[in-house]
Amino acid sequence: EIVLTQSPGTLSLSPGERATLSCRASQSVSSNYLAWYQQKPGQAPRLLIYGASSRATGIPDRFSGSGSGTDFTLTISRLEPEDFAVYYCQQYGSSPRTFGQGTNLEIK
Amino acid sequence: EVQLVESGGGLVQPGRSLRLSCTASGFTFGDYSVTWVRQAPGKGLEWVGFIRSKTYGGTAEYAASVKGRFTISRDDSKSIAYLQLNSLRTEDTAVYYCTRTRLQLDYWGQGTLVTVSS
Numbered sequence: 001e002i003v004l005t006q007s008p009g010t011l012s013l014s015p016g017e018r019a020t021l022s023c024r025a026s027q028s029v030s031s032n033y034l035a036w037y038q039q040k041p042g043q044a045p046r047l048l049i050y051g052a053s054s055r056a057t058g059i060p061d062r063f064s065g066s067g068s069g070t071d072f073t074l075t076i077s078r079l080e081p082e083d084f085a086v087y088y089c090q091q092y093g094s095s096p097r098t099f100g101q102g103t104n105l106e107i108k
Numbered sequence: 109e110v111q112l113v114e115s116g117g118g119l120v121q122p123g124r125s126l127r128l129s130c131t132a133s134g135f136t137f138g139d140y141s142v143t144w145v146r147q148a149p150g151k152g153l154e155w156v157g158f159i160r161s162k163t164y165g166g167t168a169e170y171a172a173s174v175k176g177r178f179t180i181s182r183d184d185s186k187s188i189a190y191l192q193l194n195s196l197r198t199e200d201t202a203v204y205y206c207t208r209t210r211l212q213l214d215y216w217g218q219g220t221l222v223t224v225s226s
Contacts, residue, residue, distance in 0.1 A: 033211055033212075035212040044217065044219055045145075045205075045216055047212055050212035088152065092211050095169045096155060096171050097143070097155045099153040099154065099155060101152050102152045
């Protein structure tokens with residue numbers, strides 16, 4: 001089973017700042033099948049990034065994903081108030097598909 | 109518009125069973141896999157399992173924590189996926205989401221809460 005470790009656990013930033021979230025896998029993720037999801041309180045998660053770097057439909061271009069193998073990054077270039085949420089990475093290259101434990105992006 | 113609606117959650121005693129449904133609309137259901145994900149209160153996301161489309165054999169895979177107790181099935185004629193939960197434990201208490209799945213989970217339902225308690 002691939003274990004995904006996200007860091008930091010909590011990230012405190014202000015609107016307008018740049019956010020960098022990390023997701024590290026215990027072994028290489030096949031075909032870079034790595035996705036990022038955003039979840040706001042009381043809501044279902046929403047797909048942001050798939051294939052490590054492809055934005056999902058309707059996702060603003062301030063969100064970008066990068067990385068390969070075992071190290072992946074989600075970057076939000078300029079934080080908007082609506083971006084403060086919990087972010088999860090997930091690998092879907094091998095079974096069982098697994099999620100990271102999440103990064104809570106909070107307003108500073 | 110793609111929609112997924114879960115139903116069937118509720119309060120159930122340990123050891124009992126429950127069947128959740130995921131009713132889809134707005135797309136050709138049979139062309140997609142369906143994944144179930146759960147989230148215990150105040151916790152992160154946990155992948156439960158998925159069922160492939162018939163094109164890819166219609167087979168299912170499960171997380172170790174539910175294998176042998178949970179079963180995923182689908183009825184493409186009704187655009188419904190099911191999650192049968194047997195031998196429920198208190199640690200199965202969670203919101204259960206169904207998701208449309210290509211490889212990534214691109215659309216999610218709003219979830220249904222399952223509470224396992226005596």
